[in-house]
Amino acid sequence: MRFREGPLGDLKVPLTWTAAVALIVAAVIGVAFLLADRRETLQEQAYGVTRQTVDTVARPVSGAIAAPGRWTGLGLDYVRSYFFTAHENRRLKVELAEMRQWRDRALALQDQNDRFKSLLGLRTDPPIPMASARVVSDSRGPFANTRLADAGSERGIVVGNPVLNERGLVGRVVGVSRGVSRVLLLTDIASRTPVMIDRTNARAILTGDGGPNPKLDYLRGVDPIQQGDRVVTSGDGGVVPRGLPVGAAVKGLDGRWRVVLFADQASIDYVRILLFKDFAQLADEKQLQARSLPPVTTEDPQTSILSNPVSRPVAPTPSPATATPSAAPAARPATTATPPQTGAPR
Amino acid sequence: MSMSGARPLNPARWLGVPMLMCIGATMAFAAPIRIWGLQLPEPVFAMVPAFAWAMIRPSIMAPFALLVLGLFLDIFWGGPTGLWGLSLLVAYAMVLILRNAMTGQSRPMMWAWFAGVTAIAMIASFLITMLDSLAMPSLLAVFWQFLVTALLFPFAHRLVDRFEDADVRFR
Numbered sequence: 002m003r004f005r006e007g008p009l010g011d012l013k014v015p016l017t018w019t020a021a022v023a024l025i026v027a028a029v030i031g032v033a034f035l036l037a038d039r040r041e042t043l044q045e046q047a048y049g050v051t052r053q054t055v056d057t058v059a060r061p062v063s064g065a066i067a068a069p070g071r072w073t074g075l076g077l078d079y080v081r082s083y084f085f086t087a088h089e090n091r092r093l094k095v096e097l098a099e100m101r102q103w104r105d106r107a108l109a110l111q112d113q114n115d116r117f118k119s120l121l122g123l124r125t126d127p128p129i130p131m132a133s134a135r136v137v138s139d140s141r142g143p144f145a146n147t148r149l150a151d152a153g154s155e156r157g158i159v160v161g162n163p164v165l166n167e168r169g170l171v172g173r174v175v176g177v178s179r180g181v182s183r184v185l186l187l188t189d190i191a192s193r194t195p196v197m198i199d200r201t202n203a204r205a206i207l208t209g210d211g212g213p214n215p216k217l218d219y220l221r222g223v224d225p226i227q228q229g230d231r232v233v234t235s236g237d238g239g240v241v242p243r244g245l246p247v248g249a250a251v252k253g254l255d256g257r258w259r260v261v262l263f264a265d266q267a268s269i270d271y272v273r274i275l276l277f278k279d280f281a282q283l284a285d286e287k288q289l290q291a292r293s294l295p296p297v298t299t300e301d302p303q304t305s306i307l308s309n310p311v312s313r314p315v316a317p318t319p320s321p322a323t324a325t326p327s328a329a330p331a332a333r334p335a336t337t338a339t340p341p342q343t344g345a346p347r
Numbered sequence: 348m349s350m351s352g353a354r355p356l357n358p359a360r361w362l363g364v365p366m367l368m369c370i371g372a373t374m375a376f377a378a379p380i381r382i383w384g385l386q387l388p389e390p391v392f393a394m395v396p397a398f399a400w401a402m403i404r405p406s407i408m409a410p411f412a413l414l415v416l417g418l419f420l421d422i423f424w425g426g427p428t429g430l431w432g433l434s435l436l437v438a439y440a441m442v443l444i445l446r447n448a449m450t451g452q453s454r455p456m457m458w459a460w461f462a463g464v465t466a467i468a469m470i471a472s473f474l475i476t477m478l479d480s481l482a483m484p485s486l487l488a489v490f491w492q493f494l495v496t497a498l499l500f501p502f503a504h505r506l507v508d509r510f511e512d513a514d515v516r517f518r
Contacts, residue, residue, distance in 0.1 A: 020405035020443070027410035028436050034418065035429030035479065055422045063374055070380035139379040140424035142389045143488035144476050147425030148379070175425075183425055190480045212485030270379060 048160065048176035048183070060151055060181040063138035071270060129242060130276045132156040134182065143211035146189035148172070150272055153180045161240070163275045169246040169263030170194075170234060171272055182274065187215050187247070187262060196247055196260075197235035201225050204235055207247065207260060214251065214259040226250050232260050239279030361403065361510045362412045365396045370419060377423070388495040393420060394465050395499050397435045399506035401442035402449065413439055427479050430472060438468035457504065462497040469493045 082089065118125060134152035152158060154177050162174045164184045172192065176183035185192055192209035196217070203225030205217040220226060230250040236243025248260035369392040376387050393416045400409040417432025441464050442449070449460050469489055476484050 016407075017405045019407050020410070023407040024410040024436060024440055024443070027414045028433065028440075031414055031417065031429045031432040031436060033429075035427060035433060035475065038428040038479070052422050055419075059374070059423060063377060066375050067378040067380065070378050074380070136379045138374070138377040138423075139386070140377055140389065140426075141386055142391075142424060142426075142492050143484045144430060144472055145421075145424040145426030185425070189425075190476060190482050190484050208482065210482065210485040211488045213488075 052176055052183070053178035056149060056176065056181045056183055057178050060137055060149060063149060064135075064151060067137055074270075126242065130157075132158060132274045132276060134272055134274055136184075136270055136272060137181075141188075144190065146186040146192075146209065146211060147175070148184045148186065148272075150182045150184055150274065151180065152274060153177050153182050155179055156274075157276050158182050158274050159276075163234075163241040163245065163277055165245065165273050165275065166264050166267050166271065168267040169248060170241070171264045173241065174274065184272070187264075188213060194247070195235045195237040195240060196232050198226050198250065199231040199233050200227070201230075204237065205232075205258075207232070213265065214253065214261055216253070217250065217258040217260060220258060226258055228252060242275070242277055356404070356510060358408055362396075362400070362406075362408060365399070365506060366412055366416055369393050369396060369416060373420065373423065389492060390495040390499055391420070391431070391465075391468070391492065392499065393417065393431065393435055394438065394461075394468060394496050395503045395506060397438045397468070398442055398461055398464055398503045399510075401439050401446060402503075402507045403510045405443060405446075410436060410439060427476070430475050430479070433475060434468045434471040437471040438464045441467055454504065458497075458500045461500040461503055465493055465496050469496075 117123075132152050134150035134156075136148045137151050138149040140147050148171070150164070158174055158177050160174055160177055162182075164171045164173060170187065172184045172186040172189070173194075174182050175185040186209070187194060187207060188209045188211065190209055190211050192207075192215070194207040195204065196207045197204050201222065203220060203222040205220040205225075207215050208218045209215045217226070217232070228251060232247045232250055234241045234243060234245040234247060246263050248262040248264075251259055251261050253259040372392045376389060376392075378387065380387055393413070396409075396416065397413055400406065400413070413435045414432045417430070417435045418428065420426070420431040421428045442460075445460075449457065452460070469492065473484060473489055476482075
């Protein structure tokens with residue numbers, strides 16, 4: 002039986018109303034998607050299969066779209082280097098002379114640092130392996146700032162790994178699938194990174210807002226920051242390793258301290274993903290939780306003294322008269338040995 | 348009413364093709380290219396069909412097509428899922444409500460309407476982001492995206508012109 006011949010055949014619904022109903026249904030679905038989203042948690046589970054699939058599909062497509070632009074850029078660089086070789090040579094010679102001075106100073110400091118570490122018996126951080134990747138797409142609107150890098154789980158990349166370019170920190174990995182990683186930039190509104198001011202060690206949280214210069218929130222201390230201060234990662238919380246260069250502090254038009262990112266001064270085509278593991282991940286959690294406390298003896302003193310005096314291990318108790326002189330000479334050498342020990346490092 | 352003048356639009360032509368073009372343009376503008384140190388702008392190409400589809404005719408499929416387009420933007424750009432789907436639907440609803448007032452106006456006036464609807468979509472995105480992330484996005488960045496999106500009106504005008512008279516019931 003055809004629909005027109007049925008009992009609803011004469012039913013006519015205005016298209017405007019059905020369109021309005023469709024609009025409301027679509028809006029309800031949209032709200033449901035928004036409520037179900039857990040992007041701001043930046044957890045591995047929050048990055049669903051749909052996002053992973055889209056990233057996997059987008060990688061070759063975006064890579065192909067970006068290729069002509071990349072080739073044009075390389076060509077322009079080649080032409081520019083051809084015409085400006087002499088100028089570039091002069092500039093590099095000056096820079097090399099400066100760098101030689103810095104190299105000598107760095108070697109001296111390195112030597113001194115190694116000696117201090119060995120004297121103090123410091124346990125230094127293990128070296129961090131890294132994976133290089135090429136950026137194939139870049140979203141930079143006010144509501145989302147992410148990049149897609151063409152290296153994924155097959156290279157050992159996991160959610161949370163910090164990402165750098167040759168100048169400084171770019172962001173961190175928030176989603177991984179095979180062959181592709183999603184990098185949340187420092188400028189994204191969901192990005193929070195613990196940082197410190199290199200000069201004063203003052204801590205702050207670098208908070209993205211979709212603009213090019215993220216804010217410094219929760220800045221602590223009296224006069225902790227000045228214009229141009231170098232900002233590095235603090236390593237607090239184990240999110241990123243300590244000391245990665247982030248940017249320079251500037252006072253924003255709104256009167257807040259912001260950071261001009263070092264990473265923005267360089268090209269954005271290649272990045273390094275640090276396969277960094279926090280101390281909490283490196284440590285053997287089972288071993289840390291295994292406690293070997295001494296056994297607690299809760300015996301009844303009356304029972305132990307009166308009924309079973311033999312089984313109780315009794316140490317010979319010296320009388321107060323004999324105990325004091327014997328303890329005093331034992332303590333004396335320790336107190337006399339203290340001043341040379343404290344004075345030794347000087 | 349006689350149905351002789353009614354020539355139902357082919358959804359693949361007036362919904363499918365603009366959708367694919369929006370997706371292609373969005374992916375093209377997401378290329379990590381810098382010209383003289385400046386990045387490419389990031390307009391919301393999906394505002395073009397959100398405006399034009401409501402102007403052409405009321406439709407049952409268009410809101411869902413917009414929702415799909417918005418979800419693609421959220422996932423491709425890495426934003427919260429549902430952000431652009433809802434914002435585009437708000438813009439679509441505004442145009443649908445004001446459709447009778449907009450129809451037949453001059454091109455500069457229509458451009459102003461397009462800019463206004465784009466502003467409403469951006470404000471919706473701004474508020475949703477504030478609620479979702481509990482932080483305020485940069486107003487300058489929002490304004491910059493609004494500006495480059497408002498420049499897309501010629502594409503919306505072309506789409507409206509192409510299909511406006513295709514179905515005489517909605518002239």
